Amino acid sequence: MESILLKLKFSRWVAALHLIVFILVSNAIAQEKPFRPEAGKFPPLEKAHSYRGELIFVDHANRRGSIRVQGAGMYFRNKSHPFAMLPYGIIRYHGAPAELRDIPIGTVLHARAFLPPDPKLSSVPVLPVNNRNKTAGYSGKGIAPAENHVILLEDEPSFCQREGKVWKLKQVEIQNNAGKILARCESKTGEVKTEEETMTFDAATRIWRGRERLGVEDLVTEGIWPANGKKTLNDQAVLLGITWRPTPKGVFTRFHVSDVWLDDTAMQRAAHNQTETHKAFIRSRWMPGWIDAVEYGKFGHATVTATLFGGMDDSLYADFKKGVSAMMNAVENTLKHTHGAYGPSHMASRGSILEVVKKDAAAPLGSSGIQFRFKTDLIIEGIRPGRVVRVCPGSWPQVQIPREEYLGGNNPEERFPTPAIFPKY
């Protein structure tokens, strides 16, 4: 009996030892090999680190900027946190595709981000891999994650629309056209609810109703909101634009409502305007994508297979049709054209689109799921598997882009911007 017990104990010990060794080894492997996106592969969104914060600096020509990330501590103390958009990173504003230049400074954005794919080429500071766990004094933890290469950057209404959420207004408290709103973000069905949040608003808050842009004063005049005091808002469903402003009375983290969309028409009109802005932008700067394969022919001929990046308006992808002429230009991770003194078309490889294939399976974020084959007689160094390109179907207007959006010399700094632009605190 005793020997059986001893054997059992021994076998338990052996099992436990194996488990401990396995955990330690797998933990060590995880610590040794943190996930980084690889060239030519769209990374899975679930491996991204999520955070939100206020946009405080933009270098739109290099697709980078800074965010004051909301951490565990006093928000106003948080230093600006540099970020760079991945070449296939998607920006959304007002529920529509956008560029960094479209987003006003101060807008609170939701970010999904990864470690730098290649730290040597990072255009923003490279931080220790576990930096998201570092506590920075009163700012608390999480304000400077090493995951600063962004795959998705979206403002509050874009975030809510993607996740099927709305803000339900509970109560307004007002004095002299300014005050506080108590609201809760929840799924449209009401199943998933978050904690109630108090936000400030003031006379500069824009309230959108159908075609109208109203101010707080208009709502007071119409008797919808009181001139002074509190009013219950009965869970009115709205979408909110959120910013941040310094808050009085020792409140260290309280966000500010910049916009309220009272109805679907108002939100759709805002999205339509932003979509048109972005469509015009992409038509003039060309559709980004990357090279999947190159089949080399003779005398510089080749057939190139490329995947278009995602997140654009469908009408832009629809312009890529079998048989149409097209131009392809090598670009950098910043999506800058490599030449442009005579316009991007001057150095572009010309040819025709042989085939356009839309994959049936859901495309990963960053990809459109649209692959096309392009035949050209000018295959160049920049058109290699994994390299980023921009493509222009023949139906798009030929324009010349501004100086800061193309490489104009042999300065490596222009091609690989360094993090030197960002202040150190």
Added chain:
Amino acid sequence: MVKPIRIHWIILLPLILVLLASNSRSKEKPFRPKVGEFPPLEKAHSYQGELTFVDHANRRGSIRIDGNGRFRFVAPSPFALLPYGLVRYQGAPADLRDIPLGTVMHVKAFLPPDPKISAVPVLPVDNREKKYGYSGTGVAPAENHVYLLEDEPSHCKRLGLVWRLQEVELKEKAGTIIARREAQADKGKVLSETFSVDATTRFWRGRERLGITDLTDEKTWPKNGKKDLNDQTVFLGISWKPTPGGVFKRFHISDVWLDELAMERAAQIQNETHKAFVKSRWMPGWVDKVEYGKFGRAKVTVTLFGGMDDSLYADFKKGQKAMLASSENTLKHWAGGTAGTAQMASRGILLEISKTNKRAPLGSSGIQVSLETDLVTEGFRPGKVIRIRPESWPLLEVPREEYIHHTLDGIEKRFPTPDIFPKK
């Protein structure tokens, strides 16, 4: 025959000498603003261009200046706002952070007051004459310290100008507009220009924000083809987009304010935005005079900078408590310890408030304020920039990039160098 020629030479010689001397003097001593003096606006160099970069915390940025060449070739030209420099957007006071990238701005600027501490590249004094290839001349003036930065509607309102729409030509929700800018009262100065317009253009009518399709659905504009717009009076917001068809420079209409009410409502929102901003960051000004007392006491007289909403100046009342803090040319606060900017401020009572009867120069409010404090600091010296807060304004903590920490930050935070800007 010889005599009259001699007389001519005698008359011409002093004139030539005077001209040469004054020319060489003007070359030797170009005008630069001086510490403690608001410069005369008429000595400023004027230009316009597209805002392409903003470093709002240091009150600087870049503009693609409209010279006499091909606009899209022009490399962005860095600028810094003078501490008393005014920004105006949609007819109201603004901060750089309020202005969307791409907005075409009108600029009045000077040479750097002190080139050694310029936050933007210092260029040769005559750089405005330099030709930059296809970009042309005038695209990188040395006058990059800005006194007045205003968007098109603000510029028009200040000068009493309006745009009159002459003709629209549309095809598939986009096209061109021919418009003429002229004085509201008379038709003195006239500028006629062709702009692009598209489905992103915002039309403001009373409370409404419309798009081109709203105008075509209402049959105000044709869906396709041309229409005479009968000199319709509007305000325009102007930006720039690359233009097809080999057109090297054509500006784009981002906004059209179709009536006064729409423009007033836009100005009101911007005004409220700026009021909240100044109340949280305090009113900027500079020190005119310090009368020292004993044991750190002093009476400090300051002039408040101009261009703010009148209601902000009205908050400075005799007998009221106030806080005075030294600042930098970037208008950044100082902070120490953990209690933020208020901790470093000197407290006192507003003894006198006076408003000059003369017309104040741009940059000045014309309002002088005297404050008695028991903590006079090194930052309160005549000509130094300060920020002042009347007691009625909320006490707030400014974000990290907007103050200089007295121990954690280096000299670079106090005097930002031009290194941030790409080399041309």
